[in-house]
Every structure is written in C-alpha cells, then in structure tokens.
Amino acid sequence: MALITRRRFARQTGFAAALYGSPLRAHGWLGLIDADKRNGARLDTEAIRKLASRIDGHVITPEASEYDAARSIFNRAFDRRPAVIVRCADPPDVARTLEFAQTKHLPLAVRAGGHSRLGFGMCDCGVVIDLSAMKRVEVDTGKRVARAEAGVLARDLDTATQRFGVATTSGGCPTVGIAGFTLGGGEGRLMDKYGLACDNLLSAQVVTVDGRQVEASPSSNPDLFWAIRGGGGNFGVVTALEYQLHPVNQVLSGALTYPAGRIPELLQAFVKFLAGASDEMDAFAQLLPSQQGRRLKIDVCYCGEPQIGNNLLGSLRGLKPQDDSVKIVSYLEAQAAGGFLAAPVAHFQTNLFLRELSEPAIHAITTAVNDAPATCKIILVPLRGAVSRVSPTDTAFALREPGYEIDIAGVWSAPAEKVEVVRWVQATRDNLQPFAHGVYINQLGDTSEQLVRSGYGPNYARLVEIKKKYDPNNVLRLNQNIKPVSPSNA
Numbered sequence: 001m002a003l004i005t006r007r008r009f010a011r012q013t014g015f016a017a018a019l020y021g022s023p024l025r026a027h028g029w030l031g032l033i034d035a036d037k038r039n040g041a042r043l044d045t046e047a048i049r050k051l052a053s054r055i056d057g058h059v060i061t062p063e064a065s066e067y068d069a070a071r072s073i074f075n076r077a078f079d080r081r082p083a084v085i086v087r088c089a090d091p092p093d094v095a096r097t098l099e100f101a102q103t104k105h106l107p108l109a110v111r112a113g114g115h116s117r118l119g120f121g122m123c124d125c126g127v128v129i130d131l132s133a134m135k136r137v138e139v140d141t142g143k144r145v146a147r148a149e150a151g152v153l154a155r156d157l158d159t160a161t162q163r164f165g166v167a168t169t170s171g172g173c174p175t176v177g178i179a180g181f182t183l184g185g186g187e188g189r190l191m192d193k194y195g196l197a198c199d200n201l202l203s204a205q206v207v208t209v210d211g212r213q214v215e216a217s218p219s220s221n222p223d224l225f226w227a228i229r230g231g232g233g234n235f236g237v238v239t240a241l242e243y244q245l246h247p248v249n250q251v252l253s254g255a256l257t258y259p260a261g262r263i264p265e266l267l268q269a270f271v272k273f274l275a276g277a278s279d280e281m282d283a284f285a286q287l288l289p290s291q292q293g294r295r296l297k298i299d300v301c302y303c304g305e306p307q308i309g310n311n312l313l314g315s316l317r318g319l320k321p322q323d324d325s326v327k328i329v330s331y332l333e334a335q336a337a338g339g340f341l342a343a344p345v346a347h348f349q350t351n352l353f354l355r356e357l358s359e360p361a362i363h364a365i366t367t368a369v370n371d372a373p374a375t376c377k378i379i380l381v382p383l384r385g386a387v388s389r390v391s392p393t394d395t396a397f398a399l400r401e402p403g404y405e406i407d408i409a410g411v412w413s414a415p416a417e418k419v420e421v422v423r424w425v426q427a428t429r430d431n432l433q434p435f436a437h438g439v440y441i442n443q444l445g446d447t448s449e450q451l452v453r454s455g456y457g458p459n460y461a462r463l464v465e466i467k468k469k470y471d472p473n474n475v476l477r478l479n480q481n482i483k484p485v486s487p488s489n490a
C-alpha cells in the first residue's frame with residue numbers, strides 16, 4: 001500500500017497486506033531501532049488499512065513513490081522519515097489522524113507550508129498531518145474578507161486577493177504557508193500599515209486534540225483565539241483562517257544596494273530614514289557578502305501614493321547606492337521578488353529583538369558580519385507602525401515595542417560547511433544578546449527553554465493555562481513548545 005484514497009482502498013486491500021512486513025512495536029515509537037528510523041518506521045498493515053478507510057484524503061507510507069516528495073521540507077538540514085503522512089482533505093481527516101496518533105502513542109507533526117526553520121512540519125517514525133492539499137481560498141469583496149484553508153501558501157493567498165485589488169499581510173517568501181506563518185505572528189510587507197498577519201485574523205477553524213471542530217474568534221472560544229495569534233501550533237490544528245483585507249494595488253518596491261565598507265554609517269542612516277517614514281513604508285536591511293566585503297542592501301515596499309514614497313527615499317538615495325531597482329510594480333511582483341532564501345536549502349537561522357540600533361549594537365553587528373563565513377548574513381527587520389500599536393498582551397504575539405528583529409542566518413551545501421555556519425550564527429546571537437529583549441518564535445532556530453519563553457514574553461503564563469485546557473497531554477509538541485505545566489512547577 002503506497003498512496004490510498006478511501007475509494008481505491010477497497011480495491012487495493014487484497015495486495016496491501018503483502019507490503020507490510022513488520023508489525024507495530026508493542027510500545028510505539030520509543031522502542032524503534034535505527035533501521036526503522038532510516039526507513040520511516042513501518043506500521044502494521046491493519047492499522048494503516050483502518051486509518052486509510054476512514055480518510056477522505058491520502059495516506060502516504062514509506063513504500064509510496066510519493067513518500068520522498070511528501071516528506072521534503074524547505075530546510076534541507078532536516079531529513080525526517082515519518083511512519084505515515086496523512087494528506088488531509090478536510091477537518092474530519094484531521095480529527096481522525098489526531099485520534100490515530102494518540103491511540104498508537106506516536107509522535108505527531110503538523111505540516112502546512114513546510115517552512116519551519118526547525119523542520120517541525122516533519123517527524124521521524126511518527127504521524128504527519130499534512131495540510132498541503134487543503135488549498136481553497138474564497139474572497140468576499142463586499143466584506144473585504146478572505147477565507148483560506150490551512151494548506152494555502154502566501155503566493156496563493158496574494159494571487160486570490162489581488163484579483164480584486166485587495167490583500168492582507170502575508171509572507172515575504174512566496175512559498176511560506178499562511179498557517180504556520182500566521183499562528184506565530186506573521187511579518188510581511190504590509191505590516192507597518194496593516195499589522196501582522198495575526199492582527200488581521202478574524203477567525204479560525206480549529207480541530208482540537210480530542211477531535212472537536214471549533215471556531216476561534218472574538219466571540220467563540222476567545223481564549224483560543226487569543227492564543228493562536230502568536231502562540232504557534234500549540235493549541236489545536238487550524239484548518240481554515242479568515243482574514244481582513246485592505247485595498248492594495250501597485251506599490252513602489254525594489255532594493256537599494258550600497259558598496260562595501262560603510263555599514264555603521266548606513267545603519268545609522270537607515271534608523272533615521274525609518275524615523276521619518278510613514279506606515280506605508282516597509283523596509284528591511286540585509287548585510288550581504290561580496291568580494292569586496294559586506295554590502296548593505298535595503299529592500300523597500302511603499303504601499304501608498306508612489307510619488308510620496310519616492311520623496312521619502314530621497315535620504316537613502318542621497319547616500320549613493322551602487323544599485324537602485326526601486327520602481328512601481330504590482331504588489332504580486334513585489335511579493336515574488338521578496339524572500340531571504342529563494343529555494344529550499346540547508347540552513348540555520350535564529351533571531352533576537354533589539355529595541356534600538358544603538359552604537360554598541362551597530363558595532364557588534366558590524367564586527368560579526370566582517371567575520372562571517374561567505375554564506376552567512378544578517379537581516380534587520382524593523383517592527384513599528386501598526387505592529388507596535390497593539391498592546392503586547394492583546395494577542396499572544398508579544399514583540400510589540402518598536403525595534404528591530406535581527407535575523408542571523410547561514411546556509412550550507414556540504415555538511416563540512418555546517419559547523420562553521422552554526423558556530424558563527426550562535427556566536428553572533430550570543431554577542432548581541434546583551435542588547436536583546438525577546439525573540440520572534442517563527443524565525444527561531446533554537447529550541448532552548450529560555451529562548452522559547454523569551455519568545456512568548458509576558459504572555460507565557462497565560463499561554464500555559466490555555467495549553468492545559470486545549471492540549472493537556474502536549475500532543476502538539478513539535479513546535480516552539482508551551483508545556484502544559486505551570487512555570488513555577490516546570
């Protein structure tokens with residue numbers, strides 16, 4: 001049995017039994033041996049047969065020709081082999097798969113767009129709830145609302161909404177999944193004007209770990225609604241999300257790139273530029289490698305009147321960029337050009353949040369980039385405008401003070417390069433730590449308890465109480481995990 005739909009199941013059961021040799025180990029995944037890990041632990045035929053007979057979507061097991069494609073995720077640093085991937089078609093599929101994983105005591109991963117920095121969307125030897133086939137988007141132009149299923153990617157949502165000249169804050173990377181993106185916060189080119197993706201979330205459909213299908217909104221399960229706006233995938237499996245839309249047509253977008261050797265001066269100018277820029281202006285800076293040294297590239301996207309945007313850019317243009325690609329483009333073109341990594345690649349990225357780019361912080365950043373391996377970079381994402389007008393406790397997303405998310409990233413194509421990349425990313429993070437006041441969980445490549453707690457900040461204790469209510473056994477733990485244990489007992 002490789003890939004099975006309910007309709008095909010009856011026809012296939014005759015030969016399916018022959019493909020499954022090894023019965024499920026008596027005590028589930030903990031007892032699996034290494035060979036099982038390599039192959040993706042085999043579940044017994046009967047268990048898979050029963051599961052498949054109840055699923056409207058597809059059940060993909062290690063024998064399937066689709067298996068390798070289905071288990072591949074964006075961060076190639078992770079090569080995980082689940083025992084079964086259930087490509088769900090609808091919320092009942094999600095509920096049945098949740099029940100299956102819990103009955104069999106198997107680890108459970110939830111995959112939407114597959115862009116987790118830590119590869120959380122896939123697991124070894126367990127069950128994957130794969131939402132990637134749930135891709136419907138409906139746009140209500142009258143109410144300016146989009147309803148999207150959880151397998152929708154940023155570009156799918158943008159394409160559907162732009163047909164009507166509207167949009168909501170979606171990922172800077174076209175292939176990021178809206179579900180993981182929104183549940184952790186969701187930073188994109190429209191956030192300065194319209195807030196994070198989670199700030200535009202009107203409601204969500206959630207399957208809880210006990211199989212109930214519930215709505216999370218200001219009026220239905222408001223505690224859950226609060227928690228899923230920044231608390232990640234800790235509380236249930238979200239199957240659909242409803243967003244507020246805003247008029248967005250053409251934008252002024254592109255990049256200004258400066259020659260090497262001027263990082264401190266340019267970062268100070270970047271700070272000044274932002275202080276004078278209205279909410280329509282989104283900008284982030286990247287410190288990139290070049291033969292001559294580190295260059296600074298500032299990406300901008302202005303969603304207001306283009307002439308006003310052009311005037312705002314005067315101060316940055318006065319600093320004599322060597323390259324200036326800023327022009328009027330459609331919002332879809334601006335989005336397609338975005339993204340820090342163009343294609344799936346092995347990488348390590350983490351981040352921290354600085355309230356200001358003080359002189360000592362700029363000095364630490366400059367020293368770090370001058371010492372960086374060629375495949376590493378630092379990205380500075382300002383959080384300001386509409387993002388910082390929401391109180392830190394209004395939603396679970398706590399990074400509401402104006403400041404800068406500093407993403408520190410490196411890629412490798414050969415395992416030998418990995419050690420140096422990871423060492424540099426961690427050392428840079430540690431050197432900037434004295435200036436830091438939190439982290440963004442969606443861009444966190446670490447799993448230390450301290451860093452995860454710092455991501456949830458003042459909301460951690462409340463999130464623990466909600467976790468205890470909705471997932472008391474921590475079934476959903478392959479994420480930036482909130483343990484259902486009171487902080488004082490942890």
Ligand SMILES: Cc1cc2nc3c(=O)[nH]c(=O)nc-3n(C[C@H](O)[C@H](O)[C@H](O)COP(=O)(O)OP(=O)(O)OC[C@H]3O[C@@H](n4cnc5c(N)ncnc54)[C@H](O)[C@@H]3O)c2cc1C
Nearest residue numbers: 112113114115116120121172173177179180187233238479
């Ligand atoms: C190249 C790249 C570019 C990125 N760009 C941005 C950016 O511009 N802005 C930004 O804010 N972030 C960005 N991110 C980070 C991104 O927001 C997070 O990695 C996010 O978790 C990815 O969501 P996903 O659905 O694609 O990933 P997945 O790996 O499918 O999911 C990640 C985790 O989210 C949870 N999850 C996902 N879907 C559900 C669901 N339906 N129900 C419950 N839990 C769920 C699960 O815990 C899952 O393990 C980027 C990441 C990459 C790799």
